[in-house]
Amino acid sequence: MADDYVRRTAITRLSVDGEQRELLEETISEWKRGCQLATDMAWGNCNTKSDVQPLAYDDVREHTDLGSQHAILATHQAAQAITGCIERRSNGRKVSKPTFTAPTVKYDTRTMSLFDDGTVSLSTTKSRVRCELALPDADDGYQRQYLDSDTWSVTESTLTVRDGDYFLHIGFRRPKNDTERNTVEDGTVLGVDLGIENLAVTSTANFFSGREVTHDLRDFEKVRAGLHQTGTRSAHRTLEQSSGRELRYIRDVLHHASNAIVDEALRYECDVIAFEDLTHIRDRTGASWGHKWAFRTLYEQVEYKAEADGISVKQVGSADTSKRCAECGFTADENRPTRTEFRCVKCESEANADYNAAKNIGMRYVRRGQQSSRRTGNSQLALKSGVVTSSGFVET
Ligand SMILES: [Zn+2]
Numbered sequence: 001m002a003d004d005y006v007r008r009t010a011i012t013r014l015s016v017d018g019e020q021r022e023l024l025e026e027t028i029s030e031w032k033r034g035c036q037l038a039t040d041m042a043w044g045n046c047n048t049k050s051d052v053q054p055l056a057y058d059d060v061r062e063h064t065d066l067g068s069q070h071a072i073l074a075t076h077q078a079a080q081a082i083t084g085c086i087e088r089r090s091n092g093r094k095v096s097k098p099t100f101t102a103p104t105v106k107y108d109t110r111t112m113s114l115f116d117d118g119t120v121s122l123s124t125t126k127s128r129v130r131c132e133l134a135l136p137d138a139d140d141g142y143q144r145q146y147l148d149s150d151t152w153s154v155t156e157s158t159l160t161v162r163d164g165d166y167f168l169h170i171g172f173r174r175p176k177n178d179t180e181r182n183t184v185e186d187g188t189v190l191g192v193d194l195g196i197e198n199l200a201v202t203s204t205a206n207f208f209s210g211r212e213v214t215h216d217l218r219d220f221e222k223v224r225a226g227l228h229q230t231g232t233r234s235a236h237r238t239l240e241q242s243s244g245r246e247l248r249y250i251r252d253v254l255h256h257a258s259n260a261i262v263d264e265a266l267r268y269e270c271d272v273i274a275f276e277d278l279t280h281i282r283d284r285t286g287a288s289w290g291h292k293w294a295f296r297t298l299y300e301q302v303e304y305k306a307e308a309d310g311i312s313v314k315q316v317g318s319a320d321t322s323k324r325c326a327e328c329g330f331t332a333d334e335n336r337p338t339r340t341e342f343r344c345v346k347c348e349s350e351a352n353a354d355y356n357a358a359k360n361i362g363m364r365y366v367r368r369g370q371q372s373s374r375r376t377g378n379s380q381l382a383l384k385s386g387v388v389t390s391s392g393f394v395e396t
Helices: 018-042 049-063 068-090 211-223 225-230 232-241 245-267 281-285 289-308 353-367
Strands: 005-015 104-107 112-114 119-122 129-134 157-162 165-175 188-194 198-202 207-209 272-276 312-316 341-343 350-352 380-382 387-389
Touching (some): 018 129, 049 068, 068 245, 188 245, 245 289, 272 289
Parallel strands (some): 272 312
Antiparallel strands (some): 157 165, 188 198, 380 387
16 A cells, blocks of 8 residues: 555453443444535445545534534544455456444544543543543563553544443554555564365454365265275376366355456555465365365465465464464363364453454564564554454463
């Protein structure tokens, strides 16, 4: 992206009381309506902030309870969403009009103020609320390096709610040095886990079911059972050359998944997509040779498509990515009570096992080469909403 700033996000939970909760809830609901309204008006007409704002501002003000600045931001959000669609369409992808369902609301420096006492003041549809940032006690709370810094300044931020808890994704930026630009060494990473139950899961919690692939591969493998004995290499070649109905169907599913993974990387402005090392994937996942072919094909499709968008595709070491807790880093067999569940025996955090693995894979790329030094680097991992840096792992 052409941008003169390095941007980072610090994520923190907020301590809110009942009344504040109601105000924030109401604000999120009105924000979604405002963004939708502006998008409905601008879709097919215009997509720049300077066009969408004058077109939709009055209507957003009239038909929602958003304050003036939040109404402006909602028109900008609509402009950004429509621009994203146009870009994806120009890359040959199918797009449809954006809908705003995520429970979030954007803030800028006019609608949000951070204070030195660790509180934040947020505009709502009525009065401002002032609440405490519930920062981790640990010394390595990575948020501090931005909050306590003179180099980083606050920019656009996002409030989001999950399971009744409010999280603030505080955007920070600092000017780029002359020589700096986002590169593979220094960018945002999307982690991807491959498997049988879920064909692919991203660190941003996008799931692609593996059921269709498994079903069709099973049929195919049954028919071609004889090939199994003739050795993997020729079996792979036969699969490559096959034009059977099942194979065509599986290829369609893989194309759909690889497009979606690249779209996800674009949406989160990732510079790198990280997979686990595919070499021993059969041992780890219990995959059949057909599955291994499917994983390899998916990987190559992603690599091919991502290249056109300037995104690198990498493999990282796969050791323990399924047993490590993405929250606290504790690694143990006992963390995996079943194939699909992850439950950390140390910090008790629970997650879908493949989603946990996807975050570990992405994080492994972010942290590569950092074990032996205190270098923190500038890479970060794309998560479901917002991102974390290499020095912190806060769930969003
Ligand atoms: Zn843990």
